[in-house]
Amino acid sequence: MTMDHASTLRAGRHAGIDYDGVPAHLTAIEPGDVGYAHVRSTYLRGGSPGLVLRPGTPAEVADALAFARAQPVKLSLRSGGHGISGRSTNHGGIVLDVSRLNAIEVLDERTRRVRLGPGARWSDVARALAPYGWALSSGDYGGVGVGGLATAGGIGWLVREHGLTIDHLRAVDMVLAEGSRVRASDDENAELFWAVRGAGANFGIVTAFEFEAYEVGEVGFARFVVDATDTAGFLGRWGAAIEAAPRDVTGSLVIGRPRPGQPVIAQVMTVVDAGDAETVLSRLQPIAAAAPLLDHDIRITPYAAIMHVPPGAHDGHGEPVARSALADHLTPELAEAAARLIMSGESYFFQIRAVGGAASDIAPDATAYAGRSANFQLVAMGSSRARLDPAWDAMRRHFSGIYINFETDLRPGRLHDAFPEDTLRRLRALKRRHDPDNVFRDNFNITP
16 A cells, blocks of 8 residues: 555544454455445435445454444445435445345255345346246346345335245344344244344344245236326326236336426336236236326336346435335325325325235234235435425325335334334334344334
């Protein structure tokens, strides 16, 4: 290291971090290092952490955590770094980045058992499983990391047919707050395994996930551009079509801020788990009838092609403002309230994703994710909390819960929106047992 580089490093260091005490075997990146620009931020959020630790093994995760715990600064966890909620970087603290733990391994072809590292991206998982004719429904964007999604829920393109991502999780390996390494499943540390499926970031760092994949062939994928000027009517008709559709149909819609003098435009995306054109087209007809069609693209394609995202570094700026909700139905009242929000311009990105189906077959207390009655998940993104929060809060009476990975509002009341009282009581008891010092708190935090 040259004297000039050493001076640059020292100039960028943050108070409260013992840089000289970082274990020599850990990969550490600090301000001034080559590569810092590629690890400071996330998909949407700008950050300036004082140190990014990038362990490459579970043992190194434990060592990195022990070091971070000894520093009086914020600790953030990161897997893929996509998190819309924005909590995988910080300013002046430490980021424990597990993106190097990205292995994808088939353990047993007979039972379709696969082992995934938390840093693997879901596009990589889909590509790796495709030669076997398998898949795991896992969000709607392949750039998302396994770790963040698989500890919160996982609402993907096959959710109505196969349920949430966590519904196919069979075991995890974890590093707990005090540094111990444990395995959790239905047969071992069962209560911890229950908590990991829906509130996992509160309890430890998952270093490996074991899933049971399922067989998926080619699927129909449709993109419709529609005139959503009758916004409330369109939302109601689309919601009714989705709920009435067979379970092999899953979809979402996105509406942006309307441009002056232009109609309200919505993009409607639908996946049909079928490889023949006749079935795909018959499934799509009721959805296409929800609003005047302006453009469309329908294709039969491998599931992995839908999830494909080229690799690339994240370079987010600013602070994301997003509100999230689960809703049992798109009632006329909810559709009217959503239309008012969209027309107000306070949300530049409004999305509804289908849930329900197989996700609702699971009992609400079977996992920490309790929103099993919901047929829809909603998210609104805006530029100002001061303006978006009141508009969203006014809609709360129509909601039945929160999907935590899209929620940036950390007011204590959101905990009660996300978790029923019995679930929250159970989670708090586990938090007191496994993380009484609340080490894992830069998340949708359950306090001890």
